[in-house]
Amino acid sequence: MAKKGLILMNLGSPASTKVSDVRKYLREFLMDEKVLDLPYLGRFMLVNCIIAPFRAPKSAEAYRSIWTKDGSPLITLTKDLKAALDGMVPESIEIVMRYGHPSPEEAYNNLLKNNPDLEEVTLFPLYPHYAMSSYETAVDYMVKKYKEGNYPFKLKNIPAYFDNEFYINALANTIKPYLNQDYDKILFSYHGVPERHIHKGHAEFNPELPANTICSGECPLTFKCYRAQVRKTTKLVVEKLGIPEGKWEQTFQSRLGRDPWLQPYTAERLETLPKEGVKKLLVVSPAFVSDCLETLEEIGIQGRESFMHAGGESFEAIPCLNVSPDWIQAMVQIKETAESI
Numbered sequence: 032m033a034k035k036g037l038i039l040m041n042l043g044s045p046a047s048t049k050v051s052d053v054r055k056y057l058r059e060f061l062m063d064e065k066v067l068d069l070p071y072l073g074r075f076m077l078v079n080c081i082i083a084p085f086r087a088p089k090s091a092e093a094y095r096s097i098w099t100k101d102g103s104p105l106i107t108l109t110k111d112l113k114a115a116l117d118g119m120v121p122e123s124i125e126i127v128m129r130y131g132h133p134s135p136e137e138a139y140n141n142l143l144k145n146n147p148d149l150e151e152v153t154l155f156p157l158y159p160h161y162a163m164s165s166y167e168t169a170v171d172y173m174v175k176k177y178k179e180g181n182y183p184f185k186l187k188n189i190p191a192y193f194d195n196e197f198y199i200n201a202l203a204n205t206i207k208p209y210l211n212q213d214y215d216k217i218l219f220s221y222h223g224v225p226e227r228h229i230h231k232g233h234a235e236f237n238p239e240l241p242a243n244t245i246c247s248g249e250c251p252l253t254f255k256c257y258r259a260q261v262r263k264t265t266k267l268v269v270e271k272l273g274i275p276e277g278k279w280e281q282t283f284q285s286r287l288g289r290d291p292w293l294q295p296y297t298a299e300r301l302e303t304l305p306k307e308g309v310k311k312l313l314v315v316s317p318a319f320v321s322d323c324l325e326t327l328e329e330i331g332i333q334g335r336e337s338f339m340h341a342g343g344e345s346f347e348a349i350p351c352l353n354v355s356p357d358w359i360q361a362m363v364q365i366k367e368t369a370e371s372i
C-alpha cells in the first residue's frame with residue numbers, strides 16, 4: 032500500500048449526451064464564479080434563463096459527434112492517463128473532475144480506502160497554464176474539499192508547467208512528424224478567456240500594474256498571467272522545432288458571449304487564412320492535455336469545415352498529448368515540482 036497519492040485533475044464532461052445532462056453540466060460549470068465572474072443574481076439569471084436552456088441542445092449535438100462507446104473522450108483519456116502512469120510512479124493514483132464525477136470527496140476517499148496509511152497527496156492539474164477559470168478553480172475546489180473533510184494526509188500541488196522542459200519536449204515531439212509534410216502554417220490555438228480575467232490577475236498579483244494594462248504577453252507576472260504563459264509555451268516550441276517566422280501563428284478559441292476575449296480568435300482566422308494564401312494548415316491546441324470537445328469538435332470538425340469552406344486545401348488537427356510516452360515521462364518529472372499547500 033502506498034503512503035503517497037497522486038490525483039490527476041481535469042475539467043469534466045456531461046454524464047451523457049442527453050440535453051438534460053448537458054444542461055446540468057453547463058449549469059454547474061457556468062455557475063462557477065471563477066468562470067462567469069458576475070454577481071450571484073446576474074450569473075444565476077444569465078445561466079439559468081439564457082445560456083443553459085439555449086446552449087444545451089447545441090452542445091449536446093456537438094458532444095454526440097465525438098462521444099465514444101466508453102463515454103466522453105476527455106474522461107476516457109484521463110482514465111487512460113491514469114492507467115499509463117500506474118506502476119511508473121510509486122504513488123497510488125486517482126482522477127478527479129472539477130465538474131461532475133469523480134468528485135474531490137470520491138477521489139480522496141478512494142485513495143484513503145485503498146491506502147489507510149496515506150501521508151501525502153499531490154494534485155496534478157491537467158492544465159499546463161494558469162487561468163482563473165481552469166487551473167485556479169480546480170485547485171481551489173480541491174483545497175476547499177480537503178479542508179472540509181479534515182483528511183489526515185498532507186496536500187501538495189504542482190505549479191503551472193507551461194515552460195517545463197519536459198512538457199515542451201513532449202509537445203514538440205507530438206508536433207514534429209506533422210512538420211515533415213507540406214504545410215503553409217501551423218496555428219497554436221489556445222482556449223480563450225475574457226480579457227477581463229487577465230486584468231483581474233494583473234490587479235490581484237501585482238497591484239502596482241494599472242488594472243487595465245494590456246500586457247503584450249511578455250508580462251512580468253508570467254507565474255500567474257495566462258496570456259504570458261501561453262505566449263511562452265508557443266515561443267519555446269517554435270524555437271525548439273525551428274519553425275520559421277511566418278509559418279506559425281497563435282490564436283484563441285471557444286469564446287462564449289459578447290465580451291472581448293483574448294485575440295486573435297481562432298474561428299475568425301480559420302476563415303481569413305485561405306484568403307491570405309494559407310491553404311495547407313496544421314492546428315495544435317497546447318492548453319489541452321487530453322483531447323476533448325474543444326479539440327475534436329470545435330477544431331477537428333467545425334474548424335476544418337470553415338477553413339475548407341473558405342478555400343483551404345488541407346487541414347490537420349494535431350492530437351493532444353493524451354497518453355504519448357513522452358508525456359508520461361514528462362509527468363513523472365513534473366510531479367517532482369510539487370509544492371506544499
Ligand SMILES: C=CC1=C(C)c2cc3[nH]c(cc4nc(cc5[nH]c(cc1n2)c(C)c5CCC(=O)O)C(CCC(=O)O)=C4C)c(C)c3C=C
Pocket residue numbers: 042043044045057060065066067086090103105158162164165222223224225285287318319322323324325
Ligand atoms: C484550458 C483550459 C480551459 C479554460 C481556460 C477554459 C475557460 C472557459 N471555458 C468556458 C466555457 C466552456 N468551456 C467548455 C468546454 C471545455 N473547456 C475546457 C477547458 C478550459 N476552459 C475543456 C477541456 C472543455 C471540454 C470539456 C469536454 O467535456 O470535453 C464548455 C462546454 C461545452 C460548450 O458548450 O461549449 C463551456 C460552456 C468559459 C466561459 C471559460 C472562461 C471564462
Ligand SMILES: [Fe+2]
Pocket residue numbers: 222285
Ligand atoms: Fe472552456
Ligand SMILES: [Fe+2]
Pocket residue numbers: 229233246247248250251252256258259
Ligand atoms: Fe500579463
